[in-house]
Amino acid sequence: MRRPTALLLPLLAGLLLSGCASLGGLFGERQPAEDKTGTSAPQQPQQRVAYELEIEAPETLRALLQEHLDLARFQRVGENEGLSRVELDRLAAGAPAQARTLLETEGYFNAEIKVERSSGEAERVRLRVTPGPRAQVARLDLGFTGALQEPQQADALRVAEALRLQLQHGFALQPGKPFRQADWSAAKTETLARARAGGYPLARWSLTAARVQAESNQAELELLLDSGPLFRLGELQIEGLKHHDEESIRRVSGLTPGQPFTERALLDFQERILKTQLFDGATVDIQPEADQAEAAPVRVVVREAPLQQATTGIGYDTDKGQRVTLEYLHRRPFGLELRSLSKLNISRELRSASLELTSHPQTDMHQNLGSLGVEQDLRNGVDITSLIGRLGRLRETARDERLDFVELLRSHERFSDNTRLTAGAVSINTNRIWRRVDSLLLPTDGRTAILELGLGRASSSSDENGLFGRVRMKLGWYKPLADNKWFASARLELAQLIVRDAVRVPDRLLFRAGGDESVRGYGPRDLGPPGDAGGRTLFTGSLELARPISAKLPAFWGAAFIDAGQAADRWGGLKPAIGWGFGARWRSPIGPLRLDLARGQETGKWRLHFSVGIVL
Known part of the structure; x- marks a missing residue:
């Protein structure tokens, strides 16, 4: 989406200025409340310091004593109240014993404590603490x-x-x-x-x-x-089923009757149940009764997901423009142990329809899948209509994914000069995803990796037929800095299509860069070889530094970033384009929502980017 900078920046400035009046409320600077008659609400009684108190101690211990000592807690009194000298004498006399008790909880059993008092305009009490060695x-x-x-x-x-x-x-x-x-x-x-x-x-x-x-x-x-007795697992007792049979749960249990109980084994079982995508909720536990230790029944309580589910959506994407989406999911079509998902996506430049059938997970959590889809891509002045069919096998765990599949791809391409060609490819592919992060939705520490490998044969109506190989690797890195005050992230993507120059492959297998999750500051597919087709090599990289806007709004972050990337026919001709800018982040329950304003160094223009989710 390209907007004139002259219109965008004054608009943003106006919004910021108009919101200044409310910032005080957000950050705690509130005006006195008024009642319906216009008068201010009653204020809390004024307090004053009855005596001055100075605690000489190491910082961590001083904070402990300042919080819990009676001598510190009763220092403030009402404006019209007083503290008698007898009461102050009592507080001062009891302070050493009370302080020693507090210091012993921190491991200091030989602390020396002295109380000194002096009179003047205000009574002054000084507590000198020498904690001594810690036990x-x-x-x-x-x-x-x-x-x-x-x-x-x-x-x-x-x-x-x-x-x-x-x-x-x-x-x-x-x-x-x-x-x-x-x-x-x-x-x-x-x-x-x-x-x-x-x-x-x-x-x-x-x-x-x-x-x-x-x-x-x-x-x-x-x-x-x-310890009591060692508990062993007994039979499964399953509750909550309506449409699915018990076998859909039993085959993913991974448990053997008689095996020693561990909490980890039950949590893994519970996670596998949820991974089937047949259930919205699941709990797995045992009742620790001593007389059932040799075969403790494993109680499984599930809440089934709706058997059928239809979803509609209307939205806007800075890369694809306005869009309408329709999805229909059936978790057991015709009573078969399958999961069917039909999708229809319509946007300004990209339209697609697909049907995917996936088997219910097997004992090893593998799922067989088949899909058929058609897609029309009108971006960059090229009309590419593709038919994609896949047969494969998928295995997902909490941290890793593996997808092996055979793909049939057929595309009809019409370029801006009205040139037309038909290209196709048959390939064997394997995709791997590894995640080693502190949170799958909102990572701040760890790393991710994606590896895609493909080998196939391409054919076209205009060029030679031949073999090709395709490799794509994407790495992600997250690291908290400065005691979790700042958060850094980085991304690196490398890809190559290995094929003879005389062989043409479908454009869907080629590479272009630019967009929300590639190089910000440029539109999708803006970066690549001259002309409409994609390149055979790809590089993108990104560095980002972010931090919460304030301690009171920890879910809202500000960020600065720099991206670089390009696609080309050969590595020697790849000259990365730079994009940089700043943005806002909302760490929502469904993942980070990102709003970025980026400047493309090659074009000198600003571009607004909006996306939801992490960039793998």
């Missing part, structure tokens, strides 16, 4: 009773040995670590949770003791965990 863990004795210590079967022995080592080495307060009460409580809670999740859901502490030697600043920790 450290000198010895950790973590023992076990029950089935975790004395397993009966061979597989239970392996589970117990591995879990004991995990609990002992994973206990947070190892010898040499500073001792804090909060860390002690957290370590006990975490260890108990790990034992319960690792096969012993009735585990409990029979002994926990922390013995502190104040003279030597050492803490000796003794714990005894009673």
